[in-house]
Each structure stands twice: as C-alpha cells, then as structure tokens.
Amino acid sequence: MRLSRAFQPTLKEVPSEAQIASHRLMLRAGLIRQTAAGIYAWLPAGLRVLRNIARIVREEQDAIGAQEVLMPTIQSADLWRRSGRYDAYGPEMLRLKDRHERELLYGPTNEEMITDLFGGAVKSYRELPQVLYQIQWKFRDEVRPRFGVMRGREFFMKDAYTFDADYEGAVKSYRRMMLAYLRTFQRLGVRAVPMVADTGPIGGNLSHEFLILAPTGESGVFYDAALEEQDWLSEPVDIDDSASLAAFFDKVTHFYAATDEKHDEAAWAEVPEGRRREGRGIEVGHIFYFGTKYSESMGISVSGPDGAPLYPEMGSYGIGVSRLVGAIIEASHDEAGLIWPDAVAPYKAAILNLKPGDSATDAVCERLYAAGAEIFLYDDRAERAGVKFNDADLMGHPWQMIVGPRGAKDGTVELKRRATGERFELSVEDALAKVLGA
Incomplete structure (x- = not known):
C-alpha cells in the first residue's frame, strides 16, 4: 500500500478520552475510530491486525481438530429460557423484539445456541468428542465501557465448545485446548500466563484465565516468579495422548498462579517469600469446564453405550481477538508509538x-x-x-x-x-x- 493513497488518519495530539496507552496509540496510529460508547470502527490497518490475530487463532484451533462454524449474532430468547439464563443474565444482555413481537437478543455468548445445534445433529456417544468453534462479533452492554477495545461493548471473539462422553474425555479436551492457547499466544509474540480462575456458581476446579501481565490490567494476580522463566512448549506434546497431555498440564500448573478471586493464602504461604509476586493482568483468554450444565438444562442427550440417554460433558473456551490488539500494545510500545510483533503487524x-x-x-x-x-x-x-x-x-x-x-x-x-x-x-x-x- 502506498501511504499517499492509504486511509490511515494518524493524529498528532493525544486524544483526551483515551486513558491508557493502547487506546491512545490505536487512535493516534489510525487503527480505530469510536462511533458510539464502547463501539469502534476498525480502519484498514487495524483490521489487518485483527485478521492476523484471528488467522493464528484459527490455525491453532484447527491443529487440535476443532471445526469452525459461524453462528448468528442475533439469538432467540427461547433458547436462553431453556437453559434458565434469559432472566438471570442481567442488563449486559441487549434484548430486542422483531416486527412480530418475537423476543430476540444480541448474543453475549453462545453456549445455548451451540448446544442446540449439537443436539440437532449428534445422536450417539460414538460421535463424540466434538469440538466446535467460531470467531464472531459479540455484544455486552457494559455499564462503563472504557479503555478502548480493552473493555468495549462490541467485541470480536473466538469461542469454542467441547462435547465429551465422560469426565475423563472432558479433561483431555480441556488440556488440549490449554496447549492450543499457549501455542497461540507464543505465535502472537506475547506471554499469557494461565492462572486458576473463579468458576462462579457452577463450581469445580477446571477454569483458567490467560493473562498478560501489565500494570493497566483489571485483574489482580498472585504468582510464583519462577513462572517468568518457564517455557511450557520446549518439548513436543502429543495432542491425542492422555499421558502426554497430563504431563504437559502438570508442568504448566506446577507453580502457584491465581487471580484475586481464587487466591489461596495457605497455598501462597508455601511459595518462597522471595518468589512471591503480586500485580495486575489483562485477561485475553478463558478456558472453562462446566460439565452437563447446558446439555441437561436444555434436554440435549445422546444414546450412551447401554442405550440410555447420556448428557455430554461440555466446556467453553474464549479468546478475546479484538481485546488482544489492545493487550499486545500495552505489552509492546514505547514513547514513540507501537512496536508490533512480526506475526500481527499490519x-x-x-x-x-x-x-x-x-x-x-x-x-x-x-x-x-x-x-x-x-x-x-x-x-x-x-x-x-x-x-x-x-x-x-x-x-x-x-x-x-x-x-x-x-x-x-x-x-x-x-x-x-x-x-x-x-x-x-x-x-x-x-x-x-x-x-x-x-
């Protein structure tokens, strides 16, 4: 592209509304422009970055056997009523009606829709496991959108969903996805540390957030400094071998690392004092096992080995593609401007x-x-x-x-x-x- 012909509207002055480096630099470098509170248009250079990140995310999902789908942004309220989440979700959900007074919503997430799609096609445990993903726009009506694309209302996200016949299979899928995430972030040129995260009302202990350590992060984090020296991908991991995946998972989770919601003072006390670190992190990914929460509540089962109905064990796995643009900038810039990693540069x-x-x-x-x-x-x-x-x-x-x-x-x-x-x-x-x- 010749710059004399490019739509690259740079700014000399620092925008007054931008509070953090990534927001300031994305505006100044002509990557985005705000069109409404928490909603941004992506200009050509910014869109190139977004597509580069999405390409790498897609390649690593495909590498573990995930299959790409594309679900609509508008969903039926009836789907969410089947799971019990429609009334419980809160004001972050944008609700609307069409001309026939049918209740719809702009999807903030897709557990209900993917479970319904799965149930309409898969009938036997022999067809499991299944891993489906999409890269799609989502909307959550944040009460205070701020920090540019880091906490916007409309955002571009990869969400994946796994369906397994039993808990052991679900754990294997979870570990395989963790491997894909670490490979993804390595290729993007950033270090995202997996930390034990809150599972909310569902419970259990399989939930990890991936955080880029940065003082502008919204999440409080506690971790063992030994994590800073770890290379989790130094040895090959066979994605189809349970023992290999288990060894990899043990290596990744060996040292203490937790978000503030899951911080355990007793476990923290066992970390040598000189290695204890506290700080802030930017969440760029979240992997989450939730069992049969949606398959049972929505009545989606397959025929099990004995012919009886079997509710698939599920997990969901998100990567904030548009948020990653801001997070990469927070981790890689100087007073003069952006410093793009080679893999994502426009x-x-x-x-x-x-x-x-x-x-x-x-x-x-x-x-x-x-x-x-x-x-x-x-x-x-x-x-x-x-x-x-x-x-x-x-x-x-x-x-x-x-x-x-x-x-x-x-x-x-x-x-x-x-x-x-x-x-x-x-x-x-x-x-x-x-x-x-x-």
Whole structure:
C-alpha cells in the first residue's frame, strides 16, 4: 500500500478520552475510530491486525481438530429460557423484539445456541468428542465501557465448545485446548500466563484465565516468579495422548498462579517469600469446564453405550481477538508509538522515501515495493523526513527501510529494526532478504 493513497488518519495530539496507552496509540496510529460508547470502527490497518490475530487463532484451533462454524449474532430468547439464563443474565444482555413481537437478543455468548445445534445433529456417544468453534462479533452492554477495545461493548471473539462422553474425555479436551492457547499466544509474540480462575456458581476446579501481565490490567494476580522463566512448549506434546497431555498440564500448573478471586493464602504461604509476586493482568483468554450444565438444562442427550440417554460433558473456551490488539500494545510500545510483533503487524515494513522525485531514490523504493507490495507500506508522501520517521515509529512496523539520495546512488538501504533500534546498511537484495526472511 502506498501511504499517499492509504486511509490511515494518524493524529498528532493525544486524544483526551483515551486513558491508557493502547487506546491512545490505536487512535493516534489510525487503527480505530469510536462511533458510539464502547463501539469502534476498525480502519484498514487495524483490521489487518485483527485478521492476523484471528488467522493464528484459527490455525491453532484447527491443529487440535476443532471445526469452525459461524453462528448468528442475533439469538432467540427461547433458547436462553431453556437453559434458565434469559432472566438471570442481567442488563449486559441487549434484548430486542422483531416486527412480530418475537423476543430476540444480541448474543453475549453462545453456549445455548451451540448446544442446540449439537443436539440437532449428534445422536450417539460414538460421535463424540466434538469440538466446535467460531470467531464472531459479540455484544455486552457494559455499564462503563472504557479503555478502548480493552473493555468495549462490541467485541470480536473466538469461542469454542467441547462435547465429551465422560469426565475423563472432558479433561483431555480441556488440556488440549490449554496447549492450543499457549501455542497461540507464543505465535502472537506475547506471554499469557494461565492462572486458576473463579468458576462462579457452577463450581469445580477446571477454569483458567490467560493473562498478560501489565500494570493497566483489571485483574489482580498472585504468582510464583519462577513462572517468568518457564517455557511450557520446549518439548513436543502429543495432542491425542492422555499421558502426554497430563504431563504437559502438570508442568504448566506446577507453580502457584491465581487471580484475586481464587487466591489461596495457605497455598501462597508455601511459595518462597522471595518468589512471591503480586500485580495486575489483562485477561485475553478463558478456558472453562462446566460439565452437563447446558446439555441437561436444555434436554440435549445422546444414546450412551447401554442405550440410555447420556448428557455430554461440555466446556467453553474464549479468546478475546479484538481485546488482544489492545493487550499486545500495552505489552509492546514505547514513547514513540507501537512496536508490533512480526506475526500481527499490519505491514511487515515501511519503505521511507526521503526524497520523492529524485530518480535514484524513487527507483530503489519502487524496487523494494515491488518485492512486497502486499506486506510493505510505502511512504511516498511529499513530507519532511522527520514526519516520516515519526509516523513510522508511531505505526510500529517491525522494519523500516530508509532510502535517501546518497544511499540510492550506491544501491544501499538503511534498515531499522523498530523493537531494538538496530540499524543496518545493506544492499537492496540483502535488505529484502533480511526483512522477508524474518
């Protein structure tokens, strides 16, 4: 994309309504614009980031055998009455009626709908397990939407649901999903720590939130500092082997880590004092086992081994795709702007033409651009060099390929790595090889 033609409305001034870094930078870098309280339009660069995150989430769900569906955003109130949640959910649910006075709602979550869809298709325990997921927009009418996409009313989310014949199968599905989540966050370039989380009125002990440690996080967390050195994915894990998954799960959950709702003072006292850490975290994912809560309440069963009705054991698994954009920025920025991890950046590199109209400079820039027009942003604007440098840092491209008249005559490019500030003087071929091979 040529920046002179791009819809990339950057801002020089810090927006007064933005209270945290991710909100300020997303507005300033032209990723989003607010259209109503807690509701945002995603502009081209922001949408590219959103799609990159969704692609990685999707690939890791597919890798564990999950199957993608797409459910509607509008749901029937009758489905929620079957589970008993329609009246209990609260004012966060947006309720509406159609022209025939049928009661509908804008889905805040999809347990009821997926359970109904499952029940209409699966009839025998032999068809289990099943893992279904979607990446879809949701709406919750937050009383105080704030912090940009971190706590908006409309949000983009991956939600998955597992159906198993028994508890042992459900635990295996849970552990497999935990593995997929850790692989996902590793590919996104962030460290999200799984912590024991509150299961609410359902009870049980299979619930983990994945939190990116950051002072702006809304969740209080307590954890063993030894977690900061752990590499849970250092050894391969066979996703179909129960023993391998159990060993992996034990390794992940070996050290103390809990949200404030599940903080256990007795267990905390057993952590060596020098390793105790307290802080804040941004929740970016949640995995949750809830047994037969929905299958029983909605009357969804399959034929068991003895022919008797069997209510599938279920779990739900969410990743906040749009929230991750903000969380990644909170974990990766500086005073100059965004610092995108390579995997999610809207563009892999910015080409900075320091003297548009100079034939040699233009020729080198065009040569670079031709090699990666889909993944390079070419700053061909008739602006001062300082403006281009500032905008490139603000937008956070992993690489900057800087071309001026002096280097162009020699066929060289100055390459800057945004995350470290490292600079390299390279030939055009070597610069492209370094950027495209990163």
